[in-house]
Amino acid sequence: MTKPPQPGEFYQRDRHWHPPALSQDYKTSVTRSPKFPLISLENTASEITGPVFGHNDINAADNDLLSNFAQPGQSPIGERIIVHGRVLDENARPVPNTLVEIWQANASGRYRHKKDTYLGALDPNFGGCGRTLTDENGCYHFRTVKPGAYPWRNWVNDWRPAHIHVSVFGTGFAQRLITQLYFEGDPLIARCPIVNTIPDPEAVDMLIARLDMNATIPLDTIAYKFDIVLRGRRSTLFENRLEGN
Amino acid sequence: MRQKLDYLKETPSQTAGPYVHIGLAPGTAGFEIYGQELGWDIAGPNAKGERIRVEGVVTDGTGSPVKDVLLEAWQANADGLYAHPEHTGEVEDGFRGWGRVITDFETGEWGFDTVKPGPVTGSNGQMMAPHINLWIVARGINVGLNTRIYFEDEAAANTADPVLNVIEWERRRATLIARRALRDGLAVYRFDIRLQGEDETVFFDI
Numbered sequence: 001m002t003k004p005p006q007p008g009e010f011y012q013r014d015r016h017w018h019p020p021a022l023s024q025d026y027k028t029s030v031t032r033s034p035k036f037p038l039i040s041l042e043n044t045a046s047e048i049t050g051p052v053f054g055h056n057d058i059n060a061a062d063n064d065l066l067s068n069f070a071q072p073g074q075s076p077i078g079e080r081i082i083v084h085g086r087v088l089d090e091n092a093r094p095v096p097n098t099l100v101e102i103w104q105a106n107a108s109g110r111y112r113h114k115k116d117t118y119l120g121a122l123d124p125n126f127g128g129c130g131r132t133l134t135d136e137n138g139c140y141h142f143r144t145v146k147p148g149a150y151p152w153r154n155w156v157n158d159w160r161p162a163h164i165h166v167s168v169f170g171t172g173f174a175q176r177l178i179t180q181l182y183f184e185g186d187p188l189i190a191r192c193p194i195v196n197t198i199p200d201p202e203a204v205d206m207l208i209a210r211l212d213m214n215a216t217i218p219l220d221t222i223a224y225k226f227d228i229v230l231r232g233r234r235s236t237l238f239e240n241r242l243e244g245n
Numbered sequence: 246m247r248q249k250l251d252y253l254k255e256t257p258s259q260t261a262g263p264y265v266h267i268g269l270a271p272g273t274a275g276f277e278i279y280g281q282e283l284g285w286d287i288a289g290p291n292a293k294g295e296r297i298r299v300e301g302v303v304t305d306g307t308g309s310p311v312k313d314v315l316l317e318a319w320q321a322n323a324d325g326l327y328a329h330p331e332h333t334g335e336v337e338d339g340f341r342g343w344g345r346v347i348t349d350f351e352t353g354e355w356g357f358d359t360v361k362p363g364p365v366t367g368s369n370g371q372m373m374a375p376h377i378n379l380w381i382v383a384r385g386i387n388v389g390l391n392t393r394i395y396f397e398d399e400a401a402a403n404t405a406d407p408v409l410n411v412i413e414w415e416r417r418r419a420t421l422i423a424r425r426a427l428r429d430g431l432a433v434y435r436f437d438i439r440l441q442g443e444d445e446t447v448f449f450d451i
Contacts (some may be wrong), residue, residue: 018258019387028385031306032440038450039412046378047451049329051343059280069278090253103268113264116277128267136422165268174379174451175321176389180259194260197387203257213430229253
C-alpha cells in the first residue's frame with residue numbers, strides 16, 4: 001500500500017530570482033552585503049518550523065488602516081484602496097492562518113516614524129501599519145490609502161514609486177519574507193534602484209499589484225490584487241532506511 | 246501534450262527599508278497603535294531552563310554600527326523542542342520561542358532576554374548543539390540574512406554540531422559563538438554580527 005507522502009524540506013531558494021546582496025546602484029547595499037558566499041544548509045527542524053500566530057495575537061480591525069489610527073468619525077486623506085490577494089506556496093497551495101503585516105507612507109509620501117523628516121505632511125488620522133491572518137484559503141485583505149511617492153538619498157534625484165512593505169511568515173522560518181508591493185502603471189517603478197536590484201523583469205512583475213475592478217466597491221474604494229508566493233515543500237515519497245533499522 | 250511543471254515562483258524579496266519599525270514594532274517608531282505588539286517576550290513566564298540575555302551590535306563593511314536593523318530570533322525550549330505542530334512534544338504554556346529585536350537608534354546595540362535552548366535533533370537523528378536562529382533585515386539588505394547563535398560554554402556539543410562542521414573554514418566558525426559573561430548573576434552572551442569585512446559573520450542559505 002502506498003504510504004501518504006510527508007512534507008519534507010523547502011525547495012531551494014532561487015538566488016538568481018531574488019536580488020543579489022550587492023547592487024551598486026542601491027548604494028546602501030554596498031557596505032551591508034556579505035562578501036563571502038552563503039553557506040548552504042539542508043533544512044533541519046530549525047528551518048522547517050516557525051512561529052505560529054492566532055487570533056488572540058491581533059485584533060480583527062488591525063487590517064483597516066483607514067480606521068486603525070483615525071480619530072472617531074474621521075478618515076485619512078488619500079485615495080481609498082483595498083489590497084487583497086492570497087498567500088500561496090510554490091506548489092500553488094494556499095497558506096492558511098499565516099501572519100501578514102504591512103507598513104507604508106501616507107498619501108503625501110511621509111512615514112509616521114521619528115527618523116522620517118520629509119517635507120510631506122503627517123496625517124493625524126493615519127498610522128501606516130496593519131496586520132492580519134490569512135483565512136483557510138490563504139486569502140487576506142487590507143483597507144488603506146494609496147501611499148505617495150517620496151524622494152530618498154541615493155542618487156540625488158531618486159524617488160521611490162508608491163509602495164507598501166509586506167512581511168509574511170508561512171509555516172517555517174525558512175519561508176520568512178519581506179517584500180514591497182508596487183502599483184500597476186507607476187512610471188517610477190522602472191526607474192527605482194531598489195526595484196532594479198531584482199535582475200529578472202518577470203520577478204519584478206510579481207511585485208506589481210493589479211487594478212482589480214471586480215473587487216472594487218463602486219462609489220467607495222478601488223481595489224488592487226496582490227498574491228504572495230512563499231517557498232514550497234518537497235513531498236517525502238521515499239525514506240532512506242536508517243542504519244540499524 | 247508537452248508535460249508542464251506547474252510550480253509557481255517565489256515572490257522576490259525587497260529590502261525592509263529604514264522604517265521597518267512602523268510595521269513590525271510601531272512603538273519604537275514613535276506611536277502606539279496595536280493592543281499588543283508581537284515578539285517582545287520570547288520564552289514566556291513558565292519556561293524551564295537557564296534565563297539568559299543575548300546582546301550585540303551589527304556592523305557594516307566600514308565597521309560602523311547598523312542602527313536601523315531588525316532581528317528575529319527563533320529557538321527551541323530547554324528540552325530542544327520548537328513550539329510548532331510538526332515538532333512532537335509539548336512546550337511550556339506561553340513559550341513561543343520567537344522574538345523581535347530592535348537596535349538602539351543612537352548606538353546600534355541590541356539585546357533580548359530568553360532561556361537557553363536545549364540541543365535539537367537534526368537531520369538523520371544527529372544532535373545539533375543549542376542554538377538560536379536569527380533572521381536579519383535592514384535598509385541595504387536585499388534578502389534577509391540567516392545565521393545562528395551558538396554558545397561558548399557548549400564546546401563539546403559545538404565541536405560535534407553538524408551545521409558548524411559544514412563550514413569548511415574553521416576560523417569562521419568562531420563568528421557564530423556567543424561569548425558568555427555574568428552580570429549581576431545573569432548569564433549575558435555577546436554576539437556581534439559583521440555584515441562584511443574582517444571576520445564577516447557566517448550567513449546561511451537555508
